[in-house]
Amino acid sequence: MGKIIKNDKYIKVSEAALLSLVSSKLKERVLFPKKVETAKDFLNNLHFKPSKEV
Amino acid sequence: MNLNSNTYYLSENINENNEYLRYFFISEGNQAIIKIIDYQFVQDYGDHNIYNLAFGNYNPENDTVVDDANSNNGDVYPVFNTVLSSIPKFFEIFPNEKIIVQGSDNTEEFLNKCKQNCIKKYKDGKCRKFNQRLRIYKNYVDKNYDDLINEYTFYGGYKDELNNSYLEKYIKHKEYFSVVVEKK
Numbered sequence: 001m002g003k004i005i006k007n008d009k010y011i012k013v014s015e016a017a018l019l020s021l022v023s024s025k026l027k028e029r030v031l032f033p034k035k036v037e038t039a040k041d042f043l044n045n046l047h048f049k050p051s052k053e054v
Numbered sequence: 055m056n057l058n059s060n061t062y063y064l065s066e067n068i069n070e071n072n073e074y075l076r077y078f079f080i081s082e083g084n085q086a087i088i089k090i091i092d093y094q095f096v097q098d099y100g101d102h103n104i105y106n107l108a109f110g111n112y113n114p115e116n117d118t119v120v121d122d123a124n125s126n127n128g129d130v131y132p133v134f135n136t137v138l139s140s141i142p143k144f145f146e147i148f149p150n151e152k153i154i155v156q157g158s159d160n161t162e163e164f165l166n167k168c169k170q171n172c173i174k175k176y177k178d179g180k181c182r183k184f185n186q187r188l189r190i191y192k193n194y195v196d197k198n199y200d201d202l203i204n205e206y207t208f209y210g211g212y213k214d215e216l217n218n219s220y221l222e223k224y225i226k227h228k229e230y231f232s233v234v235v236e237k238k
Binding site for chain 1: 063065067069074076078079080088090092094096097099104106108110112114117119121154156211213217218219220221231232
């Protein structure tokens with residue numbers, strides 16, 4: 001993780017540290033549940049498979 | 055997919071149960087925006103798992119993720135290239151799995167909103183913005199198809215009026231509801 005600098009008003013973090021913080025915050029959350037549902041819906045309603053199995 | 059130049063730094067995060075693989079980066083256009091590329095496990099299909107590729111913005115003020123924002127941040131190509139650059143990374147980790155890509159603007163809900171709010175772009179029963187996001191990915195695939203098929207196999211997904219889904223070997227320039235890609 002990158003460098004974190006603090007003063008009275010702000011906390012300055014490196015890009016890598018910031019992205020790591022966001023990543024931790026979103027841990028275990030499904031971020032786009034609607035997309036997962038539409039993908040499931042699409043895959044579970046498949047009526048035709050191409051010659052090579054998908 | 056050689057996109058080493060003109061891409062943003064990616065921070066990688068993988069769930070220990072392989073439920074998702076995520077990449078985070080900062081879009082540095084007119085303003086700094088935190089972007090997320092999300093490969094979320096959908097379900098297994100035969101001997102393979104399918105992951106949904108989604109892309110959106112993270113808003114740290116209200117801790118939300120949205121996939122339908124038009125950022126207009128002035129850096130569309132670096133952002134697009136960065137998203138594409140994550141695909142080979144995905145296949146390095148999951149070489150036998152598949153990716154499904156769907157637009158966030160190809161739903162009935164989107165169409166109804168367009169009908170109500172955007173008369174200019176909704177003409178003759180069609181919304182010109184409908185499925186625009188997937189079209190951007192498709193344009194890239196269509197343009198580079200002959201090179202890409204050396205490494206990847208593409209399938210195009212579509213639906214009929216009864217909501218039945220179909221998947222076929224990808225046909226260039228055809229409209230699709232979704233695109234499925236796997237590594238050869």
